[in-house]
Amino acid sequence: MTATPTRTPAPKTPKVNSIGLEKNAYKGGESTLCNGCGHDSISSRIINAAWESGLDQTQVVKFSGIGCSSKTPAYFLGMSHAFNSLHGRMPSIATGALVANKTLTGIGVSGDGDTASIGIGGFKHMVRRNVPMVYVVENNGVYGLTKGQFSATSDKGQKLKYAGVNNFMPLDVCLEALAANATFVARSFAGDAKQLEALLKAAFSHKGLAILDVISPCVTFNNHDDSTKSYNWGKEHEIQLHELNFVPSFEQIEIDEYDDEREVQLHDGSWLLLKKLGEDYDPTNKILAYQTLEDARRDQRLLTGIFYIEPETPDFNDLLHTVDTPLALLTQAETRPSREALKHVMEAL
Numbered sequence: 001m002t003a004t005p006t007r008t009p010a011p012k013t014p015k016v017n018s019i020g021l022e023k024n025a026y027k028g029g030e031s032t033l034c035n036g037c038g039h040d041s042i043s044s045r046i047i048n049a050a051w052e053s054g055l056d057q058t059q060v061v062k063f064s065g066i067g068c069s070s071k072t073p074a075y076f077l078g079m080s081h082a083f084n085s086l087h088g089r090m091p092s093i094a095t096g097a098l099v100a101n102k103t104l105t106g107i108g109v110s111g112d113g114d115t116a117s118i119g120i121g122g123f124k125h126m127v128r129r130n131v132p133m134v135y136v137v138e139n140n141g142v143y144g145l146t147k148g149q150f151s152a153t154s155d156k157g158q159k160l161k162y163a164g165v166n167n168f169m170p171l172d173v174c175l176e177a178l179a180a181n182a183t184f185v186a187r188s189f190a191g192d193a194k195q196l197e198a199l200l201k202a203a204f205s206h207k208g209l210a211i212l213d214v215i216s217p218c219v220t221f222n223n224h225d226d227s228t229k230s231y232n233w234g235k236e237h238e239i240q241l242h243e244l245n246f247v248p249s250f251e252q253i254e255i256d257e258y259d260d261e262r263e264v265q266l267h268d269g270s271w272l273l274l275k276k277l278g279e280d281y282d283p284t285n286k287i288l289a290y291q292t293l294e295d296a297r298r299d300q301r302l303l304t305g306i307f308y309i310e311p312e313t314p315d316f317n318d319l320l321h322t323v324d325t326p327l328a329l330l331t332q333a334e335t336r337p338s339r340e341a342l343k344h345v346m347e348a349l
């Protein structure tokens with residue numbers, strides 16, 4: 001009897017990105033969040049977007065405040081720098097760090113409590129300064145970590161088991177960002193992987209602060225069907241402003257003149273392509289952005305996409321005229337004024 005020859009399968013070539021890394025290299029530690037938490041989906045989207053963009057993790061710094069959302073930087077980009085700060089104080093820490101070393105890519109992750117409640121002051125100032133960073137608000141309309149109190153984005157009239165009834169109007173993170181002169185304002189839903197990844201990639205290419213308000217259901221404290229931050233509400237009420245595609249600067253862009261497509265070139269040469277879905281939406285028109293956000297709020301629609309983008313505004317480091325060498329790398333001698341310079345200053349006083 002002859003033995004049947006067995007065929008050894010050819011070894012699989014691992015799929016690598018433009019800097020030769022497998023996707024696994026972009027993961028972080030094991031998540032300790034509740035099963036099904038929207039925040040975990042957002043971490044997966046960040047891993048995908050960073051891997052596909054060929055982001056050099058060693059040049060990334062992650063920031064967060066306090067909350068379930070603020071724990072998540074531990075679960076992605078395990079080779080990056082990170083600073084888990086105080087509740088609502090992430091913008092101040094991030095602003096300092098990104099001025100001290102302007103060559104780093106900043107990713108901030110915060111919650112609706114961390115940003116819109118305790119942190120709203122720092123948030124507004126970070127926006128008006130256009131600090132170059134991707135800022136993700138993982139918005140579940142509740143303080144998840146401290147067991148389900150109302151936050152500043154909770155729906156008016158909402159009832160929660162332990163918190164009672166919320167009598168206050170919610171803040172809209174995107175409207176707050178627009179009013180503070182944001183240069184990139186978008187909203188997405190943790191359950192919409194394709195759109196969120198395109199937005200994250202575009203945000204990495206934006207020169208300045210990119211605000212992404214992502215509705216991210218808290219399955220433990222705020223996932224009731226009547227909550228505008230629940231999975232069911234999101235799935236039933238999400239309306240995309242446009243279909244989004246991101247084309248990195250190293251890829252050839254093909255635009256069909258007759259297509260219902262609007263394109264915005266980002267500062268690093270990449271493109272954001274916005275395909276018309278219903279109305280033709282111009283994301284460079286700020287008044288239209290206000291109107292659209294206000295209408296969506298009034299009609300209780302979960303409108304997602306990019307509301308406003310202005311790629312040319314100088315970022316915080318440009319406005320400060322910081323020198324080319326990152327401040328953190330300057331020697332003491334380089335930061336000390338010469339006797340002549342000091343004399344000049346003293347004379348001017």
Ligand SMILES: Cc1ncc(C[n+]2csc(CCOP(=O)(O)OP(=O)(O)O)c2C)c(N)n1
Pocket residue numbers: 066067068069070087110111112113114115138140142143144145146151218
């Ligand atoms: C100064 C201060 N006040 C209050 C707290 C308690 N606290 C911790 S997390 C949190 C709210 C977190 O909510 P959110 O930012 O929405 O994050 P989530 O847990 O929902 O992701 C609060 C009030 C704190 N840590 N520090």
Ligand code: SF4
Pocket residue numbers: 032033034036037038039068069140144145217218219220221
């Ligand atoms: S309490 Fe809510 S926000 Fe926190 S991990 Fe659980 S599901 Fe997520």
Ligand SMILES: [Mg+2]
Pocket residue numbers: 067111112113138139140141142143144151
């Ligand atoms: Mg929250």
